[in-house]
Amino acid sequence: MYEGPVQDLIDELGRLPGVGPKSAQRIAFHLLGTEPADLQRLIQVLQRVKEGVVFCDLCGNVSEEPRCRICRDARRDPSTLCVVEEPKDVLAVERTREFKGRYHVLGGALDPLSGIGPDQLRVRELLARISGEEVTEVILATDPNTEGEATATYLARMLRDFPNLTVTRLASGLPMGGDLEFADELTLGRALSGRRAV
Structure with a gap:
């Protein structure tokens, strides 16, 4: 446990998906050692994302406009x-x-x-x-x-x-470059049932 703002930062970073306590601590100490200009850029990007990114009103994808570029294409x-x-x-x-x-x-x-x-x-x-x-x-x-x-x-x-x-x-099955002996039963079973003519 660290004091005040450092622990608060670690706690907030730990709430992000895929970031555990150790990763949160590493990121927090990395940010503490970052140049102020670099940190300010990160803050500005986070602010722009929060204020300027919306979900496309047609498909639900992220976009800067009411319709995303794919729906406009x-x-x-x-x-x-x-x-x-x-x-x-x-x-x-x-x-x-x-x-x-x-x-x-x-x-x-x-x-x-x-x-x-x-x-x-x-x-x-x-x-x-x-x-x-x-x-x-x-x-x-x-x-x-x-x-x-x-x-x-x-x-x-x-x-x-x-x-x-x-x-x-979507078809599911064996990944390219994989070996049959390492495939689990479910994956191999789906690969067999989803086979196609060549």
């Missing part, structure tokens, strides 16, 4: 929607350079134990988009964990009633 295919949990997932899909459609960010995944149900996610907005736009395919790109699978299953059930709508799920 007329070259994107409006008939295909990729449904992701968080804005960081949009970046992950974009890095592949394979997807040319648009996105819908749910703002999380179903997690009843944490009190997150469909009403806490952007499910109503997704259904409204599908009803009002010329969407022909929805790709469920939620995380391959318990919450992500539950969310994908729930959405698949909700979207069954839309005629002429194809609902797909």
